[in-house]
Amino acid sequence: MFLALREIRKEKLRSGLIVAMIVLISYLIFILTSLALGLARQNTDALNSWGTQTVTLNGSANVDMRQSLITKKQAGKLTGDEAYIGQASVVAKAQGHENTSAVFIGLQSNQFVAKKIKLTSGHRPQSDKQLVADTSFQDAGYKLGSKVRLSSDSGKFTIVGFTKNAKMNIAPVVYGRLGAWLDLKDLMPGPIASAVVSRKAGARSQQSSALKTYSRATFINKMPGYSAQNMTFELMIGFLMIISLIVIAVFLYILTMQKLPNYAVLRAQGIPSRVLVGATISQSLILVVAGLIIGTELTALTAVAMPAAVPMAFDVPQLAAVAAGLVLMGLIGSLIPVGAVLRVDPVSVIGG
Amino acid sequence: MPALALKNVNQVFGTGTARVQVLHDVNFAVEPGTLSLIVGPSGSGKSTFLSIAGGLLTPTSGSVWLDGVSYHDRTKKQRDQLRLQSIGFVLQAYHLLPYLNVDDQFKLVDHVKPKGNLDAKQLGELLDELGIADLRKKFPGELSGGQQQRVAIARALYPDPSVILADEPTAALDSARVEVVGALFQALAHARGKAVVVVTHDVRLEKFADQIFAIEDGVLHQVNK
Numbered sequence: 001m002f003l004a005l006r007e008i009r010k011e012k013l014r015s016g017l018i019v020a021m022i023v024l025i026s027y028l029i030f031i032l033t034s035l036a037l038g039l040a041r042q043n044t045d046a047l048n049s050w051g052t053q054t055v056t057l058n059g060s061a062n063v064d065m066r067q068s069l070i071t072k073k074q075a076g077k078l079t080g081d082e083a084y085i086g087q088a089s090v091v092a093k094a095q096g097h098e099n100t101s102a103v104f105i106g107l108q109s110n111q112f113v114a115k116k117i118k119l120t121s122g123h124r125p126q127s128d129k130q131l132v133a134d135t136s137f138q139d140a141g142y143k144l145g146s147k148v149r150l151s152s153d154s155g156k157f158t159i160v161g162f163t164k165n166a167k168m169n170i171a172p173v174v175y176g177r178l179g180a181w182l183d184l185k186d187l188m189p190g191p192i193a194s195a196v197v198s199r200k201a202g203a204r205s206q207q208s209s210a211l212k213t214y215s216r217a218t219f220i221n222k223m224p225g226y227s228a229q230n231m232t233f234e235l236m237i238g239f240l241m242i243i244s245l246i247v248i249a250v251f252l253y254i255l256t257m258q259k260l261p262n263y264a265v266l267r268a269q270g271i272p273s274r275v276l277v278g279a280t281i282s283q284s285l286i287l288v289v290a291g292l293i294i295g296t297e298l299t300a301l302t303a304v305a306m307p308a309a310v311p312m313a314f315d316v317p318q319l320a321a322v323a324a325g326l327v328l329m330g331l332i333g334s335l336i337p338v339g340a341v342l343r344v345d346p347v348s349v350i351g352g
Numbered sequence: 353m354p355a356l357a358l359k360n361v362n363q364v365f366g367t368g369t370a371r372v373q374v375l376h377d378v379n380f381a382v383e384p385g386t387l388s389l390i391v392g393p394s395g396s397g398k399s400t401f402l403s404i405a406g407g408l409l410t411p412t413s414g415s416v417w418l419d420g421v422s423y424h425d426r427t428k429k430q431r432d433q434l435r436l437q438s439i440g441f442v443l444q445a446y447h448l449l450p451y452l453n454v455d456d457q458f459k460l461v462d463h464v465k466p467k468g469n470l471d472a473k474q475l476g477e478l479l480d481e482l483g484i485a486d487l488r489k490k491f492p493g494e495l496s497g498g499q500q501q502r503v504a505i506a507r508a509l510y511p512d513p514s515v516i517l518a519d520e521p522t523a524a525l526d527s528a529r530v531e532v533v534g535a536l537f538q539a540l541a542h543a544r545g546k547a548v549v550v551v552t553h554d555v556r557l558e559k560f561a562d563q564i565f566a567i568e569d570g571v572l573h574q575v576n577k
């Protein structure tokens with residue numbers, strides 16, 4: 001520690017450059033991680049807020065709720081842990097507002113999902129023409145009592161409540177009654193909902209073989225673009241980790257190689273290899289941790305400054321895991337020159 | 353008891369046709385409080401001798417004794433310990449750590465050898481004596497060659513070793529400075545009671561020595577002053 005700290009203090013420029021590099025890398029990784037999570041949540045937030053364990057869809061819908069239709073006969077009798085969901089893609093139009101693509105979710109008010117939705121203001125729909133909208137509508141200037149059209153011939157709806165984190169398929173959700181969903185879909189008589197969701201895991205009893213029940217994870221992974229997007233981010237973050245490992249390893253290797261003559265002298269004087277290895281490793285850890293601290297501060301500043309419209313979610317445990325990964329990379333990087341430190345030959349200092 | 357002794361030391365490098373015997377049956381002993389000079393032409397084996405005497409190199413055969421303790425049969429760790437306690441190296445290129453200021457050069461020793469070093473008062477007196485007391489906050493890069501050498505000497509004396517081994521301490525010095533350095537090493541032996549061994553081919557140092565050894569083609573013998 002002593003040697004590491006003194007060297008960092010003397011070699012301010014060199015250490016500063018390494019720290020700056022780690023700040024940039026960690027900041028980039030933090031932002032990417034938060035963006036990945038934020039975008040993922042735009043798919044899953046609504047579903048998560050319902051507390052759903054399984055989603056039952058029509059087997060021919062390719063695990064896409066938007067394509068699924070279920071009849072009352074197919075669904076069979078619903079238990080108290082189950083609820084109908086009617087999903088429709090809509091475009092919200094209102095005077096003085098830009099058109100907004102949204103997901104309409106029709107609920108039956110006596111079932112668990114409708115009861116689970118937490119409102120930030122207003123009340124639950126009391127008729128088929130009332131809506132509870134995601135707070136992003138509020139950010140866009142909609143108010144309680146605002147009128148909005150969801151399709152050309154379904155008439156006007158009134159927003160009577162707002163709820164937070166209602167996002168599905170990267171679009172804001174408007175909750176209404178299941179009756180309104182039937183209206184919006186303009187269906188032939190027969191279908192009663194798009195899906196049946198359950199807050200209990202496991203298969204449903206007595207349902208038609210035309211339906212299939214999926215776990216929450218399967219349903220989410222099959223959401224359009226969800227897996228591809230996550231994999232892209234995971235790859236980028238993985239590559240950045242490897243880049244940080246290489247940067248740290250190369251820098252430390254060069255620095256340590258330059259110091260080997262000094263280390264040979266210290267070895268001749270009887271200073272144990274352990275002390276020199278310790279100096280190398282602690283130097284790398286100090287630099288990485290310093291870079292991480294600044295990177296974290298920058299990320300926190302970004303989190304505060306970022307407009308709400310940017311889909312970023314800052315999850316402290318997840319970011320801490322990423323930071324731990326970077327520290328690990330620093331540790332591995334500093335192990336590479338350790339072999340050279342251990343092989344230093346003190347005889348080389350005698351000569352001339 | 354001699355502070356440092358080599359008994360029947362032979363050193364061979366290489367095997368077969370590449371085999372060279374660099375030291376032939378070297379016997380050597382120095383008492384505390386004396387300055388010994390090892391002189392010899394280039395390639396005669398001086399550096400090899402110093403490496404073995406300092407415990408950096410294990411001889412092909414023979415034994416090395418420091419304060420009556422032999423080097424052989426010791427683990428690498430114990431040898432480190434022995435060097436740290438009993439030997440002060442003054443190396444040719446001074447070899448101070450560039451990122452430690454003068455004070456920290458001593459603190460580093462405290463970190464690995466907390467006991468038996470000079471106390472603050474003794475260190476102050478030593479630095480005064482060497483004329484480097486006001487350089488304590490300076491880094492090696494800010495010192496002249498002569499000042500660096502004095503710091504290296506203070507660094508070597510700081511753990512209070514019984515033996516000082518110096519490698520060509522006057523290699524780059526003009527005559528006036530040779531006189532100063534010669535007197536300094538003599539004082540280390542006579543006033544501080546160290547066994548000082550100086551390897552050199554500088555004949556200008558001979559007048560300061562208590563005993564002089566010549567090494568020629570790996571054979572060491574004492575010469576009369």
Ligand SMILES: Nc1ncnc2c1ncn2[C@@H]1O[C@H](COP(=O)(O)OP(=O)(O)OP(=O)(O)O)[C@@H](O)[C@H]1O
Nearest residue numbers: 351352365366374393394395396397398399400401
């Ligand atoms: N590791 C080694 N392997 C093979 N030969 C060596 C090795 N070290 C030294 N020698 C040989 O041993 C002989 C003595 O070398 P040494 O370095 O001890 O000489 P020296 O007296 O210090 O010379 P100089 O005054 O030039 O420094 C030389 O012939 C050298 O080539």
Ligand SMILES: [Mg+2]
Nearest residue numbers: 351352398399
């Ligand atoms: Mg030599």
